[in-house]
Amino acid sequence: GAVVSQHPSWVICKSGTSVKIECRSLDFQATTMFWYRQFPKQSLMLMATSNEGSKATYEQGVEKDKFLINHASLTLSTLTVTSAHPEDSSFYICSARDPRTGGYSNQPQHFGDGTRLSIL
Amino acid sequence: DAKTTQPPSMDCAEGRAANLPCNHSTISGNEYVYWYRQIHSQGPQYIIHGLKNNETNEMASLIITEDRKSSTLILPHATLRDTAVYYCIVRGAGNMLTFGGGTRLMVKP
Numbered sequence: 482g483a484v485v486s487q488h489p490s491w492v493i494c495k496s497g498t499s500v501k502i503e504c505r506s507l508d509f510q511a512t513t514m515f516w517y518r519q520f521p522k523q524s525l526m527l528m529a530t531s532n533e534g535s536k537a538t539y540e541q542g543v544e545k546d547k548f549l550i551n552h553a554s555l556t557l558s559t560l561t562v563t564s565a566h567p568e569d570s571s572f573y574i575c576s577a578r579d580p581r582t583g584g585y586s587n588q589p590q591h592f593g594d595g596t597r598l599s600i601l
Numbered sequence: 602d603a604k605t606t607q608p609p610s611m612d613c614a615e616g617r618a619a620n621l622p623c624n625h626s627t628i629s630g631n632e633y634v635y636w637y638r639q640i641h642s643q644g645p646q647y648i649i650h651g652l653k654n655n656e657t658n659e660m661a662s663l664i665i666t667e668d669r670k671s672s673t674l675i676l677p678h679a680t681l682r683d684t685a686v687y688y689c690i691v692r693g694a695g696n697m698l699t700f701g702g703g704t705r706l707m708v709k710p
Contacts, residue, residue: 487644515697524688525645525700574644576698587633589651590698592644 485577493511501561502596504575510555511577516548516588520581531558537575550589552574565600572597605689610705619676621704623689632693634665636674638685639703641662646690648674678704679708 483506493499502515512533519526522600529550530538547569552590558577562569574595578588606624613619625634635646635651649656649663651672656663660677676683688703 485644517700524702525639527697527699530697572642574646587650589635589647589650591647592637595642596636597642 485575485591485593487596488573489600490594491597492567493599493601495539496566498600499561499563500565500598500599501559502573502575504558504560504577504593506556506577506591509577509579509581511558511580514552514554514575514577516550516556516560517559517574517576519574525574528560529580533558562598565598567600570598570600604666605691605701607687607689607701607704609702610707612707612709613661613676613679615681615708615710616678619679619683619706619708621671621673621674621676621687621689621706625691627670628691629676633691634663634669634672634690635690635698636661636663637688637690637698637700638683638706639688640682640685645700648687663679681710682707699701 486505486507488503507543514531516528518528518531519525519533531550532554533552533555533560552558572595576590576592633650635650636648639645647659648660651663651665665672686703686705688700690698
């Protein structure tokens, strides 16, 4: 089945540090990947849509200069949290649509296991 | 995309069928019903999806009413490992999945 891998799974760092999170589709090519954020006891919130070879599309309220997204290949998207502060501490999850199954509107997204980011 | 309504929590006895309801009364003709679940501290796991016909796979069955305004996810023999938050999501031609509050299913021995 489709596998999406995220790395690292856990990051603890000091305030002001920039942190990069990787999202890879292991057995399929993904022209589009998605980045979500989840705070404790809340649901997932879409942050941005990552498009291979073009600029990411950010949801309202998400700072594009704060959360840099790069989708340089069909199997890798990265999210960099720049100058992270304690309020950026959260569970970051990526997903990718599997193009091998179904038509365009009928393709399930598969999720990575998430990255827990803690900023001290 | 259409909004969904799910009960916030449900209990189920181990070995029994778990029936999780979802209302999506504003669903439009080209929108699919997707089900995901999230076990604590993990990313969501895809379960099943459908348009208007009932669907079954190795994990679950999806029953969609004829008017498509509601659906039920059925886990035929729930185990303790099925304890999770289950999300019912209606998705159209766009890629985005919009997660609501989901149903917290607790499978008890």
